[in-house]
Amino acid sequence: MPFDFQQTDEQRMLVETARGFIETELYPHERTVDKLGHVPPELGAAIKEKAKALGLYSANMPEAVGGGGLDVMSQMLFERELGKVNWAVQKFVGRPSAILMACKDEQVEKYLLPTVRGDKMEVFALTEPGSGSDAMSISTRAEADGDDFIIKGQKHFISGVGLPDFAIVFTVTGVEETKRGPRKQVTAFLVDKDTPGFTMRRGPRAVSYRAYDNYELFFDNVRVNKRQILGELHKGFVHAEEWLVGGRVFIAANCCGKAERAMDLALNWAATRKQFGQTIGKFQGVSFKLADMKTELAAADALVTYVCWKLQNGSMTNGDAAMAKLYASEMLGRVTDQAIQIFGGMGLMEELPLEMMWRDARIERIWEGTSEIQRHIISREMLRPLES
Structure with missing residues (x-):
């Protein structure tokens, strides 16, 4: 089914705000916390408060419970930007589990609302x-x-x-x-x-x-x-299924953001690093890698955007979400690996963020359902109408 997605002024503003916040408040800390192995409590609290001040905290939750009320397409754009930075720090830009909307009676005051507020x-x-x-x-x-x-x-x-x-x-x-x-x-x-x-x-x-x-x-x-x-x-899995399936699409959006950052790092390196008297981007072995990275990212973005559009319109299937998560996570693995190859030895040095992004990309094919599970979901959905 065809669709035409054009960002609204509000969505463009959201992306710009998130991007600015990430560049000033998150990027400076990701390497430090990666080496520490934990996020110092005072840093996590500071990120949370700054995210609240910009209206980014709990942006995924309905306005009725104090959240930002983002629709699916806006949340996709938001998650794509946040995906560019390490999960350890971006997680403090809280996005509570949507399953908490199943809270009722006193649970609303005890669990739902305090979580949305960040308490x-x-x-x-x-x-x-x-x-x-x-x-x-x-x-x-x-x-x-x-x-x-x-x-x-x-x-x-x-x-x-x-x-x-x-x-x-x-x-x-x-x-x-x-x-x-x-x-x-x-x-x-x-x-x-x-x-x-x-x-x-x-x-x-x-x-x-x-x-x-x-x-x-x-x-x-x-x-x-x-x-x-x-x-x-x-009925625990009934509620979990709603959260898990939608969550896979936003994990896919995260992967696209991270892949774009890795590609941009590789592109800038290829345009400035010189060997044999010219920038390495002029060598076919490098330029073709860049072309493949760009193409795969564009394909993943198109698939994720389409599936999110279906989610927003109530027509997304489990197989749709599985395809987005499968392709975007595996695309990210290929892009970060190619970016390392373009950088050569420098790509594996701790002075640059690329080796961290390369390591981090590996888990995307495992959590929220492995690639094998996603393929099982997709193929089962294809075969079911043909089974007697």
């Missing part, structure tokens, strides 16, 4: 040591005990910045019979960090986004009341 931070706790791509294999359980539930289990690779105030925890709460056999029923709970029996600790340090915290969560007979169910009992 609280959350983590999305789904992945477990025994269940990565296969989310339905989670084993953390919540057993009913009167009006309470007792949570037992473990999570890992739970991403965040700084110590979160609460976790959105996905647990098994039952089993239902389906045509394909027994299927786990999953429920999401809002669990405060100081709940007895709940422990959070920093997990292993990854080579990608070194300063972006990943946590291990342990639940040793953690008692929570039924009022802490997010959404409905046994």
Whole structure:
């Protein structure tokens, strides 16, 4: 279906504001925090306050709850700019989990509104040591005990910045019979960090986004009341699916932004670095790399923009989101690798941001669903109408 996307004046202003903020407030710190392996609390707080002052904080959330109320296309542009900088610092430009819109009654005042204001931070706790791509294999359980539930289990690779105030925890709460056999029923709970029996600790340090915290969560007979169910009992994946599928599109937009930055670094280097009496950009081995980078980025941008347009108009499928995430993340890997090749040895030196971007790009093909999972989603959607 054809579409015609032209940025509005408001969207152009958003991009300019975000770009200026990134250049002045985020770029100067990304290399330092990458080497430190964490973001100093005072720096994170300062970024958050400056983002609030510009109206960038919680821009993804509806105006009705105090957010910026960005539509999908505007959020895509916003995420594309933020993608140019390391996740460890850009995460402080808060974009709360949209799943929190499922909060009801007292949850709104206790969790939703404080998170939108930046007074609280959350983590999305789904992945477990025994269940990565296969989310339905989670084993953390919540057993009913009167009006309470007792949570037992473990999570890992739970991403965040700084110590979160609460976790959105996905647990098994039952089993239902389906045509394909027994299927786990999953429920999401809002669990405060100081709940007895709940422990959070920093997990292993990854080579990608070194300063972006990943946590291990342990639940040793953690008692929570039924009022802490997010959404409905046994409907945790219904709410998670809405957030995860849309999130993949914005991860794709992030990848496009990062690829553009890597390409621009390589382009400027090729236009100024001289070898054998001329700039290296005049050599076909370099110029063709630049041409391929430009073409792949343009293709990824077009796909992401189209899929976001479909999301905004309510016609996006899981396969659409998977294609955007798959292509943009793999494009980013190729572009950053080619950028390193153009720089040669200098590209791997810590004085430049490119080696960090190269490392960071690797995780984009893994988190929010691996490339293999995205291909499975796409092919399954293609085959389903033809199956009897």
